[in-house]
Amino acid sequence: MKSLKRLLLTLPLTLTLGFLGICDLEFYAGGWRESQHAVADDSALDSLPIGASPQRLAMAALEAGKVMDNAAGAETDVASLVKRYQGRDVFIIGEYHDSYPCHLWQKEFVEALAKERPRLVVGFEFFERADDPALQAYLEGTIDEAELLRRTGWYARSAMNFGYTRLVLETVKKLGLKAVGLNVPRALISRVAKGGFAALSSAERSLFPGVERTLPEHEFYVRSTLGEFAVRVPLWFRNVYAAQKCWDVVMADSMRRALARPEFRGFQGVIIAGSAHVAYGLGIPWRYRLLDGRARLMTLVPVTVAAKKKDVSGEENPMVRALAGRMPPTAIFSRGLGDAVFAVGAEEKPFFADAGFGGKMNAAGLYEVERVAKGGPAQKAGLRKGDLILAVDNVPLASLAGLRLILAQKNWGDTLTLDIRKNILLKDADL
Numbered sequence: 089m090k091s092l093k094r095l096l097l098t099l100p101l102t103l104t105l106g107f108l109g110i111c112d113l114e115f116y117a118g119g120w121r122e123s124q125h126a127v128a129d130d131s132a133l134d135s136l137p138i139g140a141s142p143q144r145l146a147m148a149a150l151e152a153g154k155v156m157d158n159a160a161g162a163e164t165d166v167a168s169l170v171k172r173y174q175g176r177d178v179f180i181i182g183e184y185h186d187s188y189p190c191h192l193w194q195k196e197f198v199e200a201l202a203k204e205r206p207r208l209v210v211g212f213e214f215f216e217r218a219d220d221p222a223l224q225a226y227l228e229g230t231i232d233e234a235e236l237l238r239r240t241g242w243y244a245r246s247a248m249n250f251g252y253t254r255l256v257l258e259t260v261k262k263l264g265l266k267a268v269g270l271n272v273p274r275a276l277i278s279r280v281a282k283g284g285f286a287a288l289s290s291a292e293r294s295l296f297p298g299v300e301r302t303l304p305e306h307e308f309y310v311r312s313t314l315g316e317f318a319v320r321v322p323l324w325f326r327n328v329y330a331a332q333k334c335w336d337v338v339m340a341d342s343m344r345r346a347l348a349r350p351e352f353r354g355f356q357g358v359i360i361a362g363s364a365h366v367a368y369g370l371g372i373p374w375r376y377r378l379l380d381g382r383a384r385l386m387t388l389v390p391v392t393v394a395a396k397k398k399d400v401s402g403e404e405n406p407m408v409r410a411l412a413g414r415m416p417p418t419a420i421f422s423r424g425l426g427d428a429v430f431a432v433g434a435e436e437k438p439f440f441a442d443a444g445f446g447g448k449m450n451a452a453g454l455y456e457v458e459r460v461a462k463g464g465p466a467q468k469a470g471l472r473k474g475d476l477i478l479a480v481d482n483v484p485l486a487s488l489a490g491l492r493l494i495l496a497q498k499n500w501g502d503t504l505t506l507d508i509r510k511n512i513l514l515k516d517a518d519l
Contacts, residue, residue, distance in 0.1 A: 133313055134391050134421040138305045139368030144424025151418050152189075152393040152433035158423040166193075169428055170200045176386040177356055178343060180372055182363030182426070183390060185248055188439035189432040190390050191255040194360060197388065198259050201358070208265045209352050211343045213361040214253055215240060215269030223267045227260065243492035245274055249440040250496060256360060268346045270339040270359065281331035296337045298378050299330075306370040313364065336365055340375035344383075363389055367425055389426030391419035395434045441500045445471055449488050454478070454509075471508065479507035 137145050143158050150156055150163070157164045157172070173179075181197065183190045202208055215223060222239040225231045233254070237243060242250055260267050272295055279287040285299075293299075310332055311318045311325060318325040343357045365371040366387050373385050394417055419431045444464025447457040455477040460467045477485055480494050482505065498504060 131391070131420050133309075133367075134419070134425055136309065136312065136368070136422060137424070138309060138422075139370060139424040141369065141424035141427075144368075144422055146423040147420060148423050148429070149418040149420050150391065150393070150429060150431035151416050152431050155428060155430045156423075157428055158425070159427065161423065164428075166196050166200045170197070170204055173386050173427070174201065174204045175384070177347075177384045178359060178376065179357070179386045179388065180359045180361070180366050180376075181388045182366035183360065184392070184432075185252065185362060186438050187390070187392075187432055188252065188255075188435065191252045193390070193430050193432065195255045195259050198256060198265075198358060199263070202263045202265060205356055206263070206265070207355045208358055209268055209343070209346050209355050210256065210260050210265055210358045210360065211268045211270040211339070211346065212253060212257070213270050213339060213359075213365070214242075214246060214248065215267075216271045216273060217269050217342055218273075219269040223269065226257075227265075227267060229261075237493070240269075241489065243496065244487070244489040247446070247492050247495075251440050253360075266352065266355070268342065270342040270361070271335075272338050277331050277335055280334050281328050284327045284330050296334045297341060298375070299333050299337045301378065302333070303370060303374055305368070306374065309368060309370055310364075332364075332371075336371040336375045339365065340372045341379055344376065344379050368422075369426070386428070387426040388428045388430060391421050391425070391429055391431050393417050393419045393431050393433050395436065437500075440496065441498045441502065443495055443498070443504055447477075450476075455485050455488065455491060471506070472510070474510075476509040477506050478509055481505050482507075 135147065141158070143161070146161065148156055148158070148161070154163050155165060155169060156162065157169060179197075179201065181194050183194060198208070198210065219240040222231070222236055225239075226233070226236040231239070233250075237250060257267065259265075276288065276292060276295070285293065307329060310329055314325065314328070318328075339359065339361055343359055346352055347355060347357050359372060361372060366373065366389050369385075369387055373387050376383055376385060396417065421429055423429075442461075442464075444461035444466040445457055446459040447455055450456040457471060457473055457475045457477065460471055460473055477491070479485055480491060483494075485491055495504075
């Protein structure tokens with residue numbers, strides 16, 4: 089029998105950033121509906137007849153770049169939308185986290201709203217409550233963006249490119265608005281997703297007031313997003329759904345608390361969160377109303393318009409084929425999805441470059457590759473699962489946050505040089 093020997097190789101690897109990357113954002117409840125690239129071709133979840141809206145059984149269609157006031161059942165524009173609803177206490181705007189057009193629309197809405205109502209507090213899902221002092225310092229100009237990212241640990245806890253959030257946060261700063269973090273440490277939510285409420289102490293449970301209450305339609309919606317696995321593995325779903333409820337509760341409660349502060353008395357709130365937390369008024373909106381039954385809310389939810397029209401070449405009816413050929417691509421949705429719906433075009437690739445791999449720091453303090461996107465730049469360059477990355481662009485890799493920051497600063501077409509260590513098994517005959 090031929091023996092095997094393990095050989096450690098350290099070598100440079102250069103890749104050019106191209107499409108088909110993956111994001112190593114840790115999955116925890118909610119992530120399934122918050123990537124535009126995961127849902128661009130799936131409109132089924134936008135067409136459910138659920139929620140409390142009188143329009144939940146009415147269907148509508150929108151082209152990319154258009155907005156619909158669902159109560160009126162008519163297309164409108166941002167300025168008109170703001171004029172009609174500016175008196176609401178809290179505006180809850182959904183997003184696909186990796187959609188640049190989505191964040192551009194949020195920016196436009198905040199700008200239009202601030203013209204009419206400049207006393208605004210904008211809350212962000214990707215910042216935590218403990219980040220409020222750093223956010224205030226950034227808005228006041230006493231720290232720069234790099235220091236904000238360092239103090240909040242943005243890239244230590246998430247691989248999501250800050251550039252998406254920058255679009256809205258810079259607008260908040262430019263207009264002299266206020267900003268707060270909506271979340272609690274993600275470790276708490278992750279523990280619930282793995283072990284249910286029993287994984288939390290009594291003090292930790294107090295962070296989620298009213299979380300024990302469940303809205304059946306919301307549970308149905310979340311189960312629908314997860315599909316067959318949620319039905320066939322009920323224990324797993326129970327814990328994941330408990331985490332989703334925690335997440336909704338804490339973001340609603342964070343904004344309620346912020347608006348109750350003396351310095352924010354008389355302010356209106358804007359919540360920026362993933363679309364799964366806003367759709368059909370079942371997540372954050374329902375939780376907010378439980379906490380404050382007098383609050384007047386407005387929900388704004390995105391839908392994605394596919395880049396290509398649906399192929400109807402096999403359709404037998406010639407009139408249908410002719411009409412389909414003349415109609416531009418649209419998103420189809422239930423008018424109960426939100427008080428307003430805005431349509432964004434599907435992007436062929438994420439706006440920000442992606443190297444196409446993910447991983448974590450191992451027990452030895454080295455970055456170990458756990459995922460490599462099939463067909464992506466990292467795989468094409470030879471990176472494989474189990475490889476260890478020792479340096480990036482000739483700089484020794486000391487932390488996960490450091491790697492993520494370097495990757496976030498890359499553009500499409502840039503090169504990335506990795507010093508990697510590979511584990512290779514060699515047979516005697518190969519020596």
